Amino acid sequence: MAEDFVFIRDLRQQAQTAKAGIASQTLHNNDRAKMMLFRFPPGQELKTHKAPVPVSLTFLKGQAVVRLGSEEQEAGEGSFVYMTADLEHSIRAKTEVLLLLTMMKESAPNTNA
16 A cells, blocks of 8 residues: 555655755655655755754755754764754755755554553
8 A cells, every 4th residue: 555655766866956945845744754855955044943843854965054952063965863842953055955854743642551
């Protein structure tokens, strides 16, 4: 059943390009998680914001500066970030950046307890 899994052979080839700004596309979305692919052109910035749920970022391509709370980190191909809910963060692309964002939604209640 196609809803049981998502298979993308190469995320780097899947990413769309926006005419201007950051391109994003949802790869998967259900009651447990939302996964989105983002492409940032060089110099583009995602301003400081918070997410109401834990989030992970996996950098697939490019170089960026990621602000996590009050700290700045250099991120590049292969970098991984995990953030707790409500952590202020921002991303500034130094080169073209491709990243996978995963939002971990509230877990389903355990009915076996």
